[in-house]
Amino acid sequence: MNTNTQNPIGKFAIWFKEAKNSGMIDHTVMMLATATKEGKPSLRTLLLKRFDDNGFVFFTNYGGRKSHELSENPHAAICMHWDKIEKQVRIEGRVEKISDKESDEYFLTRPRESRLGAWVSKQSQSLESREKFIKELADKRAEFEGKEITRPPQWGGWRVIPERIEFWENGQFRIHQREVFTKENGAWVSEYLYP
Numbered sequence: 597m598n599t600n601t602q603n604p605i606g607k608f609a610i611w612f613k614e615a616k617n618s619g620m621i622d623h624t625v626m627m628l629a630t631a632t633k634e635g636k637p638s639l640r641t642l643l644l645k646r647f648d649d650n651g652f653v654f655f656t657n658y659g660g661r662k663s664h665e666l667s668e669n670p671h672a673a674i675c676m677h678w679d680k681i682e683k684q685v686r687i688e689g690r691v692e693k694i695s696d697k698e699s700d701e702y703f704l705t706r707p708r709e710s711r712l713g714a715w716v717s718k719q720s721q722s723l724e725s726r727e728k729f730i731k732e733l734a735d736k737r738a739e740f741e742g743k744e745i746t747r748p749p750q751w752g753g754w755r756v757i758p759e760r761i762e763f764w765e766n767g768q769f770r771i772h773q774r775e776v777f778t779k780e781n782g783a784w785v786s787e788y789l790y791p
């Protein structure tokens with residue numbers, strides 16, 4: 597085992613910046629896997645909105661399918677693939693809801709129309725017709741006319757607190773490089789993996 601204790605969050609920050617500068621359409625796109633308490637997985641695309649030593653944060657509806665699964669089984673996996681720089685990062689860990697204050701602050705940075713959508717959408721629930729949703733949006737728009745649109749209680753952030761982070765770099769002839777960091781007794785240790 598290579599006992600390199602370099603911080604993987606720092607390495608992630610370098611790769612994230614490299615992806616941002618690569619000219620790809622959106623380097624914040626990530627895949628998030630959750631599972632039911634029976635272990636049945638589900639996967640969807642989300643946007644990574646912030647990260648630091650405490651973890652990786654995304655925002656969503658607390659009433660939707662992913663949030664339901666995270667509530668009954670608080671573990672998740674994230675995968676980000678940046679094709680322009682031929683790199684992939686995989687993150688696994690426990691999840692927690694971020695504080696209401698943090699969600700409130702982020703919510704206010706969103707465009708007004710997105711904030712309205714968050715009030716109206718009953719994410720992942722059955723919708724009778726698109727027209728019904730458009731009508732509900734119009735009603736909510738009228739209700740908030742001239743007022744600040746604050747965060748609805750069913751919308752907010754989740755943080756994935758990493759326990760394992762793997763960095764994958766494309767190599768010629770499939771001789772890829774994989775470095776994995778795992779948290780052991782509160783400290784990060786790293787090792788290389790066969791591709």
Ligand SMILES: Cc1cc2nc3c(=O)[nH]c(=O)nc-3n(C[C@H](O)[C@H](O)[C@H](O)COP(=O)(O)O)c2cc1C
Nearest residue numbers: 625640641642643654655656657660661662663720
């Ligand atoms: C590029 C892209 C970015 C997305 N970003 C988000 C996001 O940040 N938050 C979110 O709740 N849904 C986002 N979605 C929609 C999700 O993929 C998904 O449809 C939705 O969250 C419902 O998932 P669930 O039913 O598993 O809860 C995004 C979809 C795409 C294609």
